[in-house]
Amino acid sequence: MIPGFRLLLRLCNTRRCTRRAFLLSALFGLTAGRTRYSLADDEPEPCVIPQWLQKTIPSQKSAARLGLAYLDEHPQHRHCHRLIKHIEQTLNRQDAAVSPKSDASRIAALQQLVRNEYLHDEVVSVTGWILSKTEARLYALAAMIE
Amino acid sequence: MFIDARKLADQTRLEADLAIVGGGAAGITLARAFAGSGISVCVVEAGGLEPDPKVQSLYEGENTGIEYSPSYTRLRFFGGSTNHWGGYCRPLDAIDFEQRDWVPFSGWPLTIDELIAYYEAATKIVEIAPGRFDDIDYWQQVTGEKLPEMATGRMRLQFVHFSPPTHFGSRYRDELKTAENIRVLLNANVTRISAADNARGVKRLAIRTLNGLRHSVKARCYVLATGGLENARILLLSNNVVPAGLGNQNDLVGRFFMEHPHLSGFAEMVVGDLKRLPQILRQRVMTEGRYAKSAFNPTQKFLRRHRLLNATFMMGVAGEYTADQIPDPANSKDSDRRDMLMAARPFISDDAGSVELAGSKDFGVWLGIGGSCEQLPNPDSRVSLSSQQDVLGLPSIKLNWRLTEQDRLSFYTHLHSLALEFGALGIGRLRVTVADQREWPQPVRGGSHHMGTTRMGDNPLQSVVDRNCKVHGVDNLYIAGSSVFPTSGVSNPTLTIVALTLRLADHLRESLR
Numbered sequence: 001m002i003p004g005f006r007l008l009l010r011l012c013n014t015r016r017c018t019r020r021a022f023l024l025s026a027l028f029g030l031t032a033g034r035t036r037y038s039l040a041d042d043e044p045e046p047c048v049i050p051q052w053l054q055k056t057i058p059s060q061k062s063a064a065r066l067g068l069a070y071l072d073e074h075p076q077h078r079h080c081h082r083l084i085k086h087i088e089q090t091l092n093r094q095d096a097a098v099s100p101k102s103d104a105s106r107i108a109a110l111q112q113l114v115r116n117e118y119l120h121d122e123v124v125s126v127t128g129w130i131l132s133k134t135e136a137r138l139y140a141l142a143a144m145i146e
Numbered sequence: 147m148f149i150d151a152r153k154l155a156d157q158t159r160l161e162a163d164l165a166i167v168g169g170g171a172a173g174i175t176l177a178r179a180f181a182g183s184g185i186s187v188c189v190v191e192a193g194g195l196e197p198d199p200k201v202q203s204l205y206e207g208e209n210t211g212i213e214y215s216p217s218y219t220r221l222r223f224f225g226g227s228t229n230h231w232g233g234y235c236r237p238l239d240a241i242d243f244e245q246r247d248w249v250p251f252s253g254w255p256l257t258i259d260e261l262i263a264y265y266e267a268a269t270k271i272v273e274i275a276p277g278r279f280d281d282i283d284y285w286q287q288v289t290g291e292k293l294p295e296m297a298t299g300r301m302r303l304q305f306v307h308f309s310p311p312t313h314f315g316s317r318y319r320d321e322l323k324t325a326e327n328i329r330v331l332l333n334a335n336v337t338r339i340s341a342a343d344n345a346r347g348v349k350r351l352a353i354r355t356l357n358g359l360r361h362s363v364k365a366r367c368y369v370l371a372t373g374g375l376e377n378a379r380i381l382l383l384s385n386n387v388v389p390a391g392l393g394n395q396n397d398l399v400g401r402f403f404m405e406h407p408h409l410s411g412f413a414e415m416v417v418g419d420l421k422r423l424p425q426i427l428r429q430r431v432m433t434e435g436r437y438a439k440s441a442f443n444p445t446q447k448f449l450r451r452h453r454l455l456n457a458t459f460m461m462g463v464a465g466e467y468t469a470d471q472i473p474d475p476a477n478s479k480d481s482d483r484r485d486m487l488m489a490a491r492p493f494i495s496d497d498a499g500s501v502e503l504a505g506s507k508d509f510g511v512w513l514g515i516g517g518s519c520e521q522l523p524n525p526d527s528r529v530s531l532s533s534q535q536d537v538l539g540l541p542s543i544k545l546n547w548r549l550t551e552q553d554r555l556s557f558y559t560h561l562h563s564l565a566l567e568f569g570a571l572g573i574g575r576l577r578v579t580v581a582d583q584r585e586w587p588q589p590v591r592g593g594s595h596h597m598g599t600t601r602m603g604d605n606p607l608q609s610v611v612d613r614n615c616k617v618h619g620v621d622n623l624y625i626a627g628s629s630v631f632p633t634s635g636v637s638n639p640t641l642t643i644v645a646l647t648l649r650l651a652d653h654l655r656e657s658l659r
Contacts, residue, residue: 059488066489107492111572114493118569119297121562128577129486130565139489 047080049145052103053087056110057142067143069127070136080144083137090134110134148323150194151334151355158361160331162188163658165351165365167336167380168372169193170226171640172626172647174314174322175271176369179651181325185658188363189322189330190351192372193223195315200356200537204335205376207543208532212590214405214547219594220373224332225315227373227594233311234638235274236304237265237645239456241446242520242635248453251402251523252633255604255613264645271644273317274307275434281305285440288433291424293440297570300448300563306460308430308437309640334361337540339368339384339623341392347621348392354538367658369650371626374403374596378529378629379543381600381610381617393600393610393617400529400599404634405592406518407549409580412587413561415461415513416487417574418494428463428513442567443636444560455556456636457519459564464514482577483512490575515564515576518593519557520636522550529599547592554586595639600629614653615646626650 057063071078091106094113117123117132124136131139151158164180166173169191180187193201201223207216220227238258245253269277278284282303286293296302322328331353338352340362348368353361370377378400382391391399417423430437442459449456465483473481487494487510495509521527532544558578565576580587603609606618611630617623626647628639635642 056492057489058491059485062485062488065485111493115297115570115572118566121298121566123566123569125578127482128579128581130562130569130576130578132569135490135493142489 047084047144049080049084049141052106053084053110053138053141055103056107056138060142060145063139063142065143066126066129066131066136067139067141070124070131070140071143073126074124074140077137077140078144080141083141087134087137087141147328148195148330148332151331151353151361152357152359154359154361156359156361158359160188160329160361160363162186162329162363162365164188164367164369164654165190165363166369166371167339167351168226168370168376168627169224169315169330170371170373170627171228171314171643172371173226173369174318175644175647176371176626176651176654177322177325177328177330178271178318179648180655181321181328183327183655185327185655187328188365189328190334190336190353190363191224191330191332192335193221194332195224195319197221197223197229201333204536204538205543206536207545208534209545209547211527211546211548212586214545214592216375216543216545219592220375220596223315224319224330225313228312228314228640231309231311231594231640232638233272233309235269235272235307235309235641236279236441236637237261237277238635238637238642239443239446241449242456242633242637246450246453249455249522249633251525251601251608253603254632255602261642261645261649264648265641267648268641268644269307271312272309272641273312273436274309275436275438277307278433278438279305279307285426285431285438289424289426289431291426293424293426294422294571294573296445296567298563298566300444301442301560301567302445303427303440304443304458305426305438305440308439310436331361331363335538336372336380337383337538338386339370339380339392341384341387341620343387345387345392346619348623356537365622367622367624367654369624369626369654371647373627374599374629375529375543375545377625377627378599379531382531383540392623393620395619396607398601398608398610401525401527402523402598402601402632403527403529403545403547403596404521404523404598404631405547406595406634406636406638407521407553407557407586407590408516408518408593409557409587409590410516411514412517412580413515413564413576413578414464414483415515415568415574415576416483416490416494416510417513418487418491418510420463420511422494422571422573428461442564444563448563452559454559455520455522455553457517457557457560458636459515459517459560461513461515463511465512466508467510467512468508486575486577494572494574513574517557517561518636519553519560520634522552523598523601523633524548524550549586549590551584558582593638595628595634597628597631597634597639600625601632602630603632615650624650624654
């Protein structure tokens with residue numbers, strides 16, 4: 001079974017699968033990142049990474065290697081949905097990210113957020129690399145997608 | 147005039163107004179300051195004009211602290227350790243002179259303002275370009291590149307000037323040779339500074355040569371300028387009147403030995419776009435015929451707020467990464483750097499966002515980082531006399547270099563600051579490759595900077611020399627060199643040694659008038 005189709009089935013199996021929901025899921029499946037596996041046992045449903053956020057992961061494999069190292073140290077973050085929510089909430093707290101409309105403006109806001117975290121010493125060490133917390137969580141997300 | 151002490155008649159007695167023991171940066175600078183002055187000068191140098199293993203062996207000694215070679219870190223021939231120095235020149239920072247309540251035993255009896263004119267004169271002697279140590283505008287103009295404005299408030303850009311490097315022995319040899327009032331006595335080992343019976347003054351220098359001759363030099367005034375290890379040793383050996391050694395009535399001679407702890411391979415950095423890292427931040431840049439480079443140093447405000455010691459970091463490109471390279475799977479560090487560069491690309495490169503790496507040939511470099519830090523003045527870090535003897539039958543040096551947790555914490559904190567700065571500026575990512583094990587990682591090494599063993603201060607109970615570098619309680623004995631530094635700062639010491647020596651020369655001119 002091809003992974004994409006399996007994902008759609010899993011996605012649909014987690015909720016009442018109306019025709020509308022299935023089509024929406026299929027649409028997301030075509031445009032968004034897909035979860036290879038949920039790292040958390042209690043993850044309620046597969047994770048879909050917003051497309052704009054995916055654009056900040058130019059090399060999934062490289063980011064994933066860092067992300068796995070981060071998750072080893074921070075197992076509490078093995079929740080894809082929570083991580084995405086956390087990143088978005090952190091972004092929204094930042095003035096520059098007020099109601100960003102385009103992907104480009106969202107990415108710019110994320111870049112600013114990451115810089116600000118370095119500025120304010122909101123960082124973690126991942127195998128010795130000093131990384132902004134949001135940046136490290138982004139890499140953790142990369143570890144959770146195919 | 148140069149005189150080989152080995153060829154003089156035995157028991158020769160030389161006389162001069164000023165006797166300078168040691169022909170290194172301090173000794174030669176001091177002698178030059180009196181060239182043509184009408185004051186007769188005798189420089190007593192233990193070595194010859196060229197290195198000699200037998201002479202050099204007199205610098206060997208016992209080591210009981212952190213691994214350190216008392217012999218390899220200094221040179222015993224005319225020109226002294228300038229014969230192998232790297233040429234790094236920067237004045238100390240203003241804060242280095244201050245009494246800081248979080249740095250025990252800190253505080254110089256003078257401020258940087260009293261040294262500024264001497265620093266300026268010293269730049270000519272060490273042959274660097276006019277000192278632009280903090281002038282960012284100047285370097286932006288010279289390089290044509292805008293330098294990043296530090297973002298975190300933790301770090302600042304300062305600049306190091308490089309001497310060619312000037313080897314004082316060869317550079318100033320002819321000048322001393324032709325000066326009518328200066329004699330340089332070569333191959334003359336001072337074995338004792340003979341004190342007067344009341345220990346209030348020096349009577350003469352006792353000298354021995356390796357071919358078995360004994361001479362003496364009598365002067366109105368004596369300056370000990372043999373470096374931070376040997377200055378202490380000679381004072382301790384000079385115990386004919388004061389059993390503990392001349393100037394050592396308060397058991398301070400040899401204590402407070404300081405180095406600039408250096409670590410190698412402790413950190414590295416990756417940078418996605420070299421345009422974000424101007425040239426002077428990563429390599430030496432030529433100006434006015436001399437090289438200079440920027441250093442990343444902590445701001446004084448940050449040092450005060452967090453009660454830290456000083457530190458400095460420099461970096462240089464160590465390797466490049468291109469998209470068409472095939473990673474070496476056996477080189478995990480290489481793979482790690484590539485991963486970091488690729489993962490962080492949206493944050494450290496102008497082609498962020500929807501990055502297509504395939505279209506980008508070069509996608510980053512990695513840089514090695516060099517760094518050193520100030521060491522806390524520590525009375526237990528010391529030079530003393532060994533039970534071992536040198537070929538002249540004199541006790542060798544015993545070195546016990548010790549570092550503290552406060553030193554280490556400062557170093558790691560500043561390294562962390564550097565990582566934050568480069569992240570905040572969107573330049574790159576820093577990796578600390580030496581884990582914080584709550585102890586100094588090994589090997590920690592020094593920079594061949596020997597400081598603090600005859601520290602300067604107004605209080606004779608806490609220092610060996612006064613603000614004029616005169617040994618407390620001894621009327622005609624002075625000390626030149628980094629052994630008088632009460633604190634080490636983080637700048638390489640040669641420029642400050644020369645500046646302090648010029649200041650001492652001014653003082654001696656008055657004293658000898």
